[in-house]
Amino acid sequence: MTDLLIIGAGLSGLLAGVWARRQGLRTRIAATGLGATHWHAGTIDALGYLPGEDAPVRSPFAALTRLTAARPGHPYALTGEAGLREALAAFRALLDELGLPYGGAANPDENLLLPSPAGAPRPVYLAPAAQLAGDMSRPEPYLLVGFQALRDFYPTVIAENLTKLGFRSRAEFLPIELITDRRDFSTIDLARAMDSADLSRLANALKRVAAPGERIGLPAILGLRRHGQIIAALREAVGAPIFEIPTLPPSVPGLRLTTVLREHFERDLHGRLDLGMTVIDFRAEAGRVTWVASRASARPVRHRARRFLLATGGILGGGFHSEPRGRVWETIFDLPLTAPQKRSRWFRPDFLAPEGHPVFRGGVRVGPDFRPLTLAGEPAFENLWAAGNLLADSDPISERSLEGVAIATALAAVTSLIKTDV
Amino acid sequence: MFNADTWLPPEASLDQCIKCNICVSYCPVAEATDFFPGPKYAGPQAQRFRMAGQPAPDLSVDYCSGCRVCNEVCPNDVNIMEMNARARAALVAEKGIPLRNRLLGRNELMGKVGSHAPRLANFALHNPVSRVAADAIFGIAKEAPLPRWSTTGTFVDWWEKHYPHRLISDKKVVYFHGCATMYYEPFIGKAAVAVLEHMGYEVIVPPQNCCGLPMLSNGEFKAAGKLYDNNLRKLGPLAAEGYDIVGTSTSCTLTLKEEAPHLLDRHDETTQALTHAVWDIFEWIREHEDELPRDFIQMEMVIPYHPPCQYRAHRVGRPSMDVLALIPGVEVHESHARCCGIAGTYGYKKEKYDIAMKVGQELFSFILEEEEHHHTEFNACDSETCRWQIEHGTGQESRHPIEILAAAYGLYDLETRTTL
Amino acid sequence: MRMLETEVLVIGGGVTGVGVAWDAALRGFDVILVERRDLAHGTSGRFHGLLHSGGRYVVKDPVSARECIHENRILRRTHAHCIEDTGGFFVVTPEDEDSDYPDRFVQACAETGVPCEEMAVAQALRREPRLNPRISRVFRVPDASVDGFQLTHATAQAARQAGARIFTYHQVTDLLVAGGEGDVRVVGARVFDAVRAEEMEIRAAMVINAAGAWAGRIAGMVGSRVDIVPGKGVMIATAHRLVNTVINRCKWPSDGDILVPAHTVSIIGTTDVPVADPEDLRIEEWEIRKMLAEGEKLIPGFAHTRILRAWAGVRPLYRESAVTDDRDISRKFTLLDHQERDGVAGFITITGGKLTTFRMMAEKTVDRAAAHLGSRKPCITAETPVPGAEHGPYWLGHRLREVEDGRLQNQLICECELVTRGMLENAARLNPTVTLDDLRRDVRLGMGPCQGGFCTYRAVGVIHELKLGHGVTPDTEGSDWRVADLQSPAGNPGRGRPPVSAPEPASSLADHLYDPNLLLRDFLQERWKGVVPIVWGQQLKQEQLDRLIYLSIMNADHLPDAGLKSPLSDFYGVDVTPNDVLEEPHD
Incomplete structure (x- = not known):
């Protein structure tokens, strides 16, 4: 019998899988497909901006009280500062162990500012080691190196904006042949090509264009499997700090993160991960979910488990759906959502509105134990938990809290569901 | 499972695609060769340019192996492989086998x-x-x-x-x-x-x-x-x-x-x-x-x-x-x-x-x-x-x-x- | 102040204005055309893409029907590449069965010379499997689909080649008047060049007001009263083609009864709401619901299909006397010779009409102008193909075919609509680019399902590199903009591998307005404007991915120069004030 069935293979689903498995639970993950980690920058954003405020958050922990004052139902209000700290530390320790180290600002209470692929400062709490030398508090001038014919990274735009922001910056281009002979490639293809490329050619070319004292920002394509060695070898050969800047999706840093988590779960921990399984139905008896059913060829497949964790994401993850008249609903259990159920109340005028759009803040309300609640405030089911970006009262994209919320709530939900006898 | 009132051909599932590129990240054929431009390109992207009764505009879809890794990783339930298979059938109908x-x-x-x-x-x-x-x-x-x-x-x-x-x-x-x-x-x-x-x-x-x-x-x-x-x-x-x-x-x-x-x-x-x-x-x-x-x-x-x-x-x-x-x-x-x-x-x-x-x-x-x-x-x-x-x-x-x-x-x- | 002189000054860069400029230039006149924004920014770029056979008007307005079929046949030759020969069906849906309209329709087609042939329903369903199987009759007519952007651009290029000068982003601020009481004469216009931010004067022997829904404002500058009732029409586009034939309801023309295959999408239109201001393009919830409901009658499941976008255009309806229902105002065009009408010489207004009849409108207008200017050269536009017509008729697969052939030589910048870097660079190099929306009209940038999610950043990067001299596409020969190849990946080949050094900066970008961050913000907001009225379901998910890209990854809301505005930034504003009127108001 499965102890825990997790629905969703995004960051919260995978991490919950890892943590639950490590606690000895027979854990399975079923998901339609893979998740948002593949699109994002690979960084861990804990809290970058408070709703409607223009200045970046310096310390996500110090800003929590103001965040939860504005959004009392925010998932961080449930995890608390301690829960957030604990989860971020656990994540960092885990990734160290898996050989994809993450780091942060010198002061562990604070965010880093890293240059975005448009040249704006991104407030992030943890970043892959490969991105850390981009830290905007460091003194070295920037050299942004692009590859012409790479359509997902534009170093001149970054350099111009960094210059406008007061950072000494310039851009250079190198031929793509230094990495691949292929003519049709994605950033992922380039990263794979780097795994087997002759690094000395690229290193020499970088040496030629770099001035002494500069740090070199490259698109995030520096290897998949051999990423760590590649970065180290390039730094050594060029003799300058080298760092990655994320690109348009598909995200190489995101793929690296997913890959180490997935492999750890499946290979080291012998967890089962099934993709292509869209959960479409469930059965509950006496307040307990007995099974969920997923779409399959010819007939649905039923999955029984003692506990279920819903980690399907919100609108972006596919956990919610919506229709022209403005109804927004949770697709499996039809849990009540806090989203406005009228389209005329969904949006603000500006696409980039700093307060976000109301529809994207709506979600599943959970109790302090991370069990989804009915409208009456009771746990909807005795053995159903929820974690990740489907939770109510948070707009992780405008808050820049996407990964922070996923990580903190995944740990909190697993901690709670393990403690609960079912 | 089948419902005649809601059934649509696999091509209609292209509307599910949000261009997120996850399929591109995992397609083993696109990884191996330039000849296949990838599942998103050959599937939901090219499909918008195909039309019954017109010459097949793209030949590269023939390089899809049909392994369905794309369908498996797609978070949006797009029937990419089926779309490609049907496009290939149109190609065969037009150009012979x-x-x-x-x-x-x-x-x-x-x-x-x-x-x-x-x-x-x-x-x-x-x-x-x-x-x-x-x-x-x-x-x-x-x-x-x-x-x-x-x-x-x-x-x-x-x-x-x-x-x-x-x-x-x-x-x-x-x-x-x-x-x-x-x-x-x-x-x-x-x-x-x-x-x-x-x-x-x-x-x-x-x-x-x-x-x-x-x-x-x-x-x-x-x-x-x-x-x-x-x-x-x-x-x-x-x-x-x-x-x-x-x-x-x-x-x-x-x-x-x-x-x-x-x-x-x-x-x-x-x-x-x-x-x-x-x-x-x-x-x-x-x-x-x-x-x-x-x-x-x-x-x-x-x-x-x-x-x-x-x-x-x-x-x-x-x-x-x-x-x-x-x-x-x-x-x-x-x-x-x-x-x-x-x-x-x-x-x-x-x-x-x-x-x-x-x-x-x-x-x-x-x-x-x-x-x-x-x-x-x-x-x-x-x-x-x-x-x-x-x-x-x-x-x-x-x-x-x-x-x-x-x-x-x-x-x-x-x-x-x-x-x- | 800069001064220019010409014989004919055309105001308005819609299809009517460029048609007038083309015709006048072909007849040997010296011509300048001014447009305050980009070509086809107004009504010519905001319609459903239907090239009328005349079928829609046979019963209600036989004169228009005759004009349409006449022009339909001409444009298929002169503007072949802008037109897809989709054919059109008039279908009788269950809602319309109890009417005598179909029989009247057949009769009226015969009388007006619009070819019409009844076909078996089963045969129609074989050709269009998504069509409502409960339709009872189908008539086939020679409707077609036409690209209004390309039609306008190609005609403008033909005008240029005939010697006309075309200035976009030049707004008329006043008309220049000579003479006095009883002998008023328009002698030119004062114009603001928004790209160089300078005033100029253009002197002309004849000023032709082709400002469409804005024509009343222009005429008002010399005190002539021209009553235009801007009639707002809302259209929505599906994420892919549902039909390959134009589908019309066989009934008295009304709202939401035309479904047109246009490039990769199907467009349903329209509503018809009189508005006070032609810039008032707010789309109401009831209009969207109505389009979905009407679409459902033609295509079962339409209301659940993914919708990409909604937009509104304004018909320039000329009101001769008070009429209550807009649709009863004439769709025929109106030519006002202000010398005869108001005693203002040197000034002609052309308005009303339809895109399908733009060439005829231009011909009549130039005939009148020529009479005043003393020329007897005949109109030859009906026999003169515009650049690009040699490519032959449009077919849906052409871009994919051309991209396939050169796939490994040129990067796809907009993957949804298959816009290559070469296409984008050439369009940006030779057409003033104030916003990315200008390039969108040229090459269809950002018009697919992701609505700019991926290509906005790329296009900004490409243009920035072009500006700094890192362009990768060879310059087209001479300075001529090859409009004929505007939409063709093969016509804008890349070199594959660009030069890595020795850049030659490109100069034709609107310099003082140019800022990459402004381009980015403007285009994101422009796309958002058309998405908000129809975003739900999968498109809502798409927008959330687009937000993830521009907020989480790019941090585009914290780029420098946040206060900068382009001449169009305000136009891209979205009004989200709730209006919960869900049914069409009746008063």
């Missing part, structure tokens, strides 16, 4: 012809001279792992001999053997019958023909439709009587269950009854786990196992692993590889052979590492063409999980592939 594809698509015909004189046929097909000729004339890659005809008779030859001795029981199940078991690997069918009878079932082997998959994947939809109709005539009545139909070729069962009706737009009642009756054999055994005898022999072996793309496309999880895990001493290690590369007949084609071998590399490495670390003798896989490709790519012999299960009951010798 190379003779090579006609040969590869006619698995059953090839099987029958060769079975009349299997040794001669094996020699004719497998000697270096004729392979070079086939390469040059038909474009069938000379290195590709073509199967060998059974030299001990077809599966049905055996079944006719076994018929008087078969288990008679109130519990009955229909067996769909498929072309590979029929002509090349009758021992798989024997192992299946042994296991099913051990479970107390009387096995029915009705007349049947090729499921049509090779033609579907080569874009010959008309011919595939005929085969499907024939099977419908032969198997439909059994399905209507409520018998389950199990198959050992996971790609055949997928074709009968879902792929053929989906690609050919067949949604009548008889078809639906058939699709609901068909099971992959391990999917069925897992469903009937309580009827599975536990008189296993202690096996003490590590088995590297590759769940083939076609099995994963059933979206039923890993039933073979679930069942094999019940055998004491058996440790099944999953490959986690995307595809062996062969993708039905894809890797047989001269211009695609190298791509298929590159795609298979991650699986081959896994098998070889397992061999090194655990001294494994066999690996396991549910699909015949994948087994042949794995053997070709690694030199290690590959078995169907049903052979392992039969061996675990002492009914089968894994070494010689004979029932005991």
